[in-house]
Amino acid sequence: MNEVEITYKDGAFVNHSQHNTKPHDGITIYEVLRIIEGKPLFFDEHFERLKNSCDKISQTCPVEHAELYKILIKLSTKNKIQTGNIKIEVRFKKDNRSILIHFIPHAYPTPEMYNNGVKVGFLHAERHQPEIKTDQPEVRNKANQIIKENNLYEVLLVNHENEITEGSRSNIFFISGKKLITPPLNQVLKGITLCKGLEIARDLEIQVVYKNLKSDELQHAESMFLTGTSPKILPISQAGNYRFNVNHPLLKEIFNEYEKILIEDLKLY
Numbered sequence: 001m002n003e004v005e006i007t008y009k010d011g012a013f014v015n016h017s018q019h020n021t022k023p024h025d026g027i028t029i030y031e032v033l034r035i036i037e038g039k040p041l042f043f044d045e046h047f048e049r050l051k052n053s054c055d056k057i058s059q060t061c062p063v064e065h066a067e068l069y070k071i072l073i074k075l076s077t078k079n080k081i082q083t084g085n086i087k088i089e090v091r092f093k094k095d096n097r098s099i100l101i102h103f104i105p106h107a108y109p110t111p112e113m114y115n116n117g118v119k120v121g122f123l124h125a126e127r128h129q130p131e132i133k134t135d136q137p138e139v140r141n142k143a144n145q146i147i148k149e150n151n152l153y154e155v156l157l158v159n160h161e162n163e164i165t166e167g168s169r170s171n172i173f174f175i176s177g178k179k180l181i182t183p184p185l186n187q188v189l190k191g192i193t194l195c196k197g198l199e200i201a202r203d204l205e206i207q208v209v210y211k212n213l214k215s216d217e218l219q220h221a222e223s224m225f226l227t228g229t230s231p232k233i234l235p236i237s238q239a240g241n242y243r244f245n246v247n248h249p250l251l252k253e254i255f256n257e258y259e260k261i262l263i264e265d266l267k268l269y
Contacts, residue, residue, distance in 0.1 A: 006078040007102035008071050013078060016102065026093030028135040029053045032104065034229050038082045039266050040072045045192045050088060053132045059092055062099050069269070071101055079103060085229060109153075109234050117237025117246035118153035120226075121146055122215060123168065126159045130188050143168035154226060156239065163212035170228035173197060174221040175250050179207040181221070187212070193227035193258075200257045206250065215240070223248035233258045
C-alpha cells in the first residue's frame with residue numbers, strides 16, 4: 001500500500017497525522033470495505049450495515065449514502081490508492097459523535113494460499129454484541145498475538161459451550177457432502193462476504209444448515225473456508241490438528257461464482 005497522507009475527519013480531508021485512530025472509551029461503530037480499481041466493493045451493503053449498527057445503539061448515522069460514496073472516491077484519489085482497505089469509524093461518546101475514514105494496512109491472500117489453503121487456530125472468546133460491528137480491542141489483540149506466535153492466517157472464536165462461531169475478522173463455512181454448514185446468523189457478525197456466499201448457495205440450490213459445530217466435531221467436515229473483506233472465499237487447509245480438502249468441488253464452485261459477483265458489483269458504479 002502507498003504511504004497514506006490524507007484522511008477524512010468530520011467533514012474535511014486532513015493530513016493523516018492530524019487524527020487519532022486509537023480506541024477510545026466511547027462506542028465505535030465501524031466498517032472495513034475493499035477498494036478495487038478505485039471503487040468501493042459492495043458499497044450499498046456496507047452502508048446499510050453501518051446504518052443498521054447505528055440504529056441498534058439508538059444513534060443516527062452521521063453520513064448519507066451518496067455523500068459517503070463521494071468521500072470514498074475522493075479519499076482513494078487524493079491518496080493515489082486504487083486497491084486497499086478503508087475503515088469507516090463512527091465514534092459516539094455522550095452527546096458527541098465523530099466520523100473518521102481512512103486507509104488501513106491490508107494483507108490479501110497470495111495465489112498460493114487460495115490454491116493450498118491456510119492454517120487457522122482457536123481462541124476462546126466471544127463478542128459482546130455479535131450483530132453489531134463494534135471495536136473489541138481485547139479480543140483483537142489476543143487474536144493478533146496467537147496468529148503471530150503460531151504463524152497462522154486467522155483464529156476461530158470458540159464460545160463458552162466450546163462452539164466455533166466465527167473468525168476474529170472473518171466468517172466461516174463448513175462443507176459436509178453437498179451441504180454448507182455455518183453458525184446461526186444471530187450469533188455472529190454477519191459479514192458482507194458471508195451474505196454473498198449465502199446468496200450464491202441459494203442461486204445454486206445448495207442446502208445451508210445453520211448450526212454451531214463444537215471444536216471436536218471438525219472431523220465430520222470435509223472442507224472448510226473463510227469469508228471476509230480481505231480473504232474473499234479462502235480455503236482452510238488445517239484448523240488445529242484437523243485437515244481439510246481445499247479442492248472440494250463445492251468450494252471451487254462457490255469461489256468462482258463469488259468472483260463473478262465481485263466483477264458485476266464493480267460495474268454498478
